[in-house]
Amino acid sequence: MIQPCRERDIPEAVLLLELTSAADGRFRWRRALEDPGTRAVVAVDGGRVVGAGLVGTVPDFRGQSPIGLAVAPEVRGRGIGTALAGELAALASGQSGIFAMTLRDDLPGGLRFAERAGLAVVNHCTGWTIRLADPQALRAAAGEAAARSGVRLDETTMGESRDRFVAAAADSVAGMPTDTPIDLERFAAGMPDETVLLFASDAGGTAGVCLIRPDGEAGGWHTSYTGVVTRCRRRGVARALKLASFAAAAARGGTAMHGENDDRNAPMLALSAAVGMRRGLGYWALAGERITAPRRS
Incomplete structure (x- = not known):
């Protein structure tokens, strides 16, 4: 049975929608489902939620309405x-603009389904991961990179420095x-206050910023x-920011960064490989x- 998503359905719906995410997005899914403007449905089988779908009405940080x-x-x-x-097609029938979603790249069946539902691939993002070692050694490496680039590094949180993050970003x-405008204020507002920020600064002010957060599994962290x-x-x-982010995560018990x-961002692809x-x-x-309802293949 397909029915509107009720408040009591949200925890199960979040876990299902999280199956499509490359990084821990549970806070994002919960925020979307709790948003009064979101229209969401669930599939129920034997009293258990076995499927979930949503259409947002407020453009997300890519400037598109999320689904x-x-x-x-x-x-x-x-x-x-x-x-x-x-x-979802019925719920979105009176809504104009662009609908968007992201899908982890190890789900080719899901990609084929999304394409049959009227979506097309805009771009692909390559994933990267690294095991984190001794935080002191990582911090020393970050300090050396900062000295070479002429910046100083400092750590703070989104709750303390949200406006500074938006300005730097x-x-x-x-x-x-x-491909689309980025609503940085909405993106920043959606991040928990405890999200860790690393800033690089020089005599001219803020030189760069890196945002990291825990990534679901114990010891896992994500660079957002x-x-x-x-x-x-x-x-x-x-490079200095990347290394500083590894040190900050390791100091908080992190064992891996993703x-x-x-x-299309060749410099960042090269940097990710260069830092190991x-x-x-x-x-x-x-x-x-x-959005269309695809025929069953």
Whole structure:
């Protein structure tokens, strides 16, 4: 049975939608489901939520209205995803603009389904991962990189420095590959207050910023943003921030760092490899002007 998502359904819906995420997005899914403007449905089988879908009405940080759809692995192949897509198509029928979603890149079946539902791949982000070692050694390496690039490093949190993050990101995002405007204030507002920020500064002010947060599994951390302001590029600032982020996570008990780089961002792809990261789980970004209910193949 497909029915509107009720408050008591949200925890199960969050866990299902999280199956599509390359990084821990549970706080993002919960925030979306609790947003009064979101329209969400769930599939219920024997009293258990086995599928979930949502259509947001407020553009997300990519400047597009977010959607999500997931079905529990053990009940896939029964047409539940098709039924949910049909409900989402009906919910979005009076809404104009672009709909968007992200999907972890180890789900080719999910990608084919999304394409049949009217979405097309906009870009791909390569995933990277690294095991974290001694925080003191990592901090020393970050200090050396900072000295070479002429910056000083400091740690803070999103709750303490949200406005500073937005200002630094607004400058550093210039020239980065993106297909849509980025609503940085909304992006920052969606991050928990305890999210860790690493800033690089010089005599001219903020030179760059890196945002990291715990990534679900014990010891796991995720890099959600790294950027260098335009006046400070090609000085090694990003390398110093990356290494500082590893040290900050390790000092908080982190054992691994994961992140993604847009495949069109050659400098960041090269940097991730240069600092010792290895290819890991990434994601596809998809978008479309409408949602359709795909025929079952």
